[in-house]
Amino acid sequence: MTTLSASASQPLARQVSPRVSQSVFDGSRLRVVLLVDVYEGAQQQFLEAYEQLCNQVASVPGHVSDQLCQSIENPSQWLITSEWESAPPFLAWVNSEEHVRMVEPLHSCVRDTRSLRFHIVRETGGPAPADSDRRLQAAPRIGDGVIRHALTFTVKPGSEEKVAEILSDYASPKPEVDQNTRLCRTSLFMHGNRVVRAIEVRGDLLAALRHVARQPEVRAVEEAINPYLEQDRDLDDPESARVFFTRAALPAVHHVTAEQEDPGAQRHALYYPARPGRGMELAELLARQDEKAADDPRSPVVRSTIFQRDEVVVRLIDVRGDLDAADPALVLGIADPARLAELTTLSKDGDLKHVLGQARADLVTDRRSPEA
Numbered sequence: 001m002t003t004l005s006a007s008a009s010q011p012l013a014r015q016v017s018p019r020v021s022q023s024v025f026d027g028s029r030l031r032v033v034l035l036v037d038v039y040e041g042a043q044q045q046f047l048e049a050y051e052q053l054c055n056q057v058a059s060v061p062g063h064v065s066d067q068l069c070q071s072i073e074n075p076s077q078w079l080i081t082s083e084w085e086s087a088p089p090f091l092a093w094v095n096s097e098e099h100v101r102m103v104e105p106l107h108s109c110v111r112d113t114r115s116l117r118f119h120i121v122r123e124t125g126g127p128a129p130a131d132s133d134r135r136l137q138a139a140p141r142i143g144d145g146v147i148r149h150a151l152t153f154t155v156k157p158g159s160e161e162k163v164a165e166i167l168s169d170y171a172s173p174k175p176e177v178d179q180n181t182r183l184c185r186t187s188l189f190m191h192g193n194r195v196v197r198a199i200e201v202r203g204d205l206l207a208a209l210r211h212v213a214r215q216p217e218v219r220a221v222e223e224a225i226n227p228y229l230e231q232d233r234d235l236d237d238p239e240s241a242r243v244f245f246t247r248a249a250l251p252a253v254h255h256v257t258a259e260q261e262d263p264g265a266q267r268h269a270l271y272y273p274a275r276p277g278r279g280m281e282l283a284e285l286l287a288r289q290d291e292k293a294a295d296d297p298r299s300p301v302v303r304s305t306i307f308q309r310d311e312v313v314v315r316l317i318d319v320r321g322d323l324d325a326a327d328p329a330l331v332l333g334i335a336d337p338a339r340l341a342e343l344t345t346l347s348k349d350g351d352l353k354h355v356l357g358q359a360r361a362d363l364v365t366d367r368r369s370p371e372a
Contacts, residue, residue, distance in 0.1 A: 062089025
């Protein structure tokens with residue numbers, strides 16, 4: 001007979017949050033699943049690369065354990081699972097240059113990979129461990145069926161105007177990817193020479209990204225901005241393209257929608273350049289403030305998504321009314337100038353309106369599919 005821990009036996013219904021939300025900051029354990037399709041004849045090379053990676057990741061803070069599994073139906077298909085104390089240490093590692101170097105040997109022997117990340121909500125089997133040792137997600141989150149992702153990269157100083165012109169002037173790709181996946185919205189901003197492209201997808205994010213990359217109009221835009229990029233890339237070289245987009249990935253770490261939405265809300269992006277080593281801490285602080293603001297009828301922010309990678313923190317917000325007329329503390333998500341100065345390189349003068357002006361990115365284009 002299977003036993004159920006006390007924490008897992010609590011009913012789901014009473015823990016459901018009234019807000020649509022996602023977050024990596026609840027402290028629960030993380031299960032990462034990597035599906036791998038290995039080239040025929042490359043299994044020994046794959047196993048050697050895995051052993052090397054396994055030895056290296058064992059010393060990464062927050063890593064608990066991992067397993068390597070082989071399909072009983074197709075020997076070319078493998079599954080790598082790993083458990084982490086929580087999501088932030090995993091994200092800090094997977095988004096690091098160290099990780100890019102660690103996984104490089106794998107890519108020469110695999111045809112395709114797919115990574116999935118899950119918070120552990122319920123657990124069965126064996127005696128119930130102490131909550132401090134085996135933390136479960138406290139409450140299931142209600143999804144809206146939309147996956148949010150962003151890319152960010154920098155262009156050569158002086159080329160900003162030309163890049164903005166290129167990125168704003170293209171035909172939108174068809175929103176339908178397949179019968180299960182659809183592009184909903186693409187929002188593109190620039191802050192100085194930094195480009196941020198946020199996308200919203202219903203269905204399969206990976207399928208949507210591949211669909212967009214294959215569209216001639218998108219490929220033409222990507223080729224046109226190549227000469228202006230600070231990081232060189234060759235889109236005809238799969239490895240060069242993979243490394244570029246791996247480094248450009250800016251994952252969503254938190255999303256919350258206020259209970260009362262406003263269809264006329266305007267989209268804005270705020271860029272918070274974090275001090276070295278403080279990016280995750282800053283993102284978590286913003287996330288906590290956004291959750292509180294979702295219950296505050298005074299807040300002009302009706303929807304917020306926080307993206308973070310290393311010291312790059314971007315907050316995509318939909319705002320009710322005129323942003324310039326709103327309380328800058330409510331818009332920024334941090335009312336304490338001292339905390340802003342501690343965690344970011346934004347202005348230290350204590351004038352939140354001035355800080356908001358510094359953080360605000362310029363809109364290049366914001367496009368929705370007709371049925372989004």
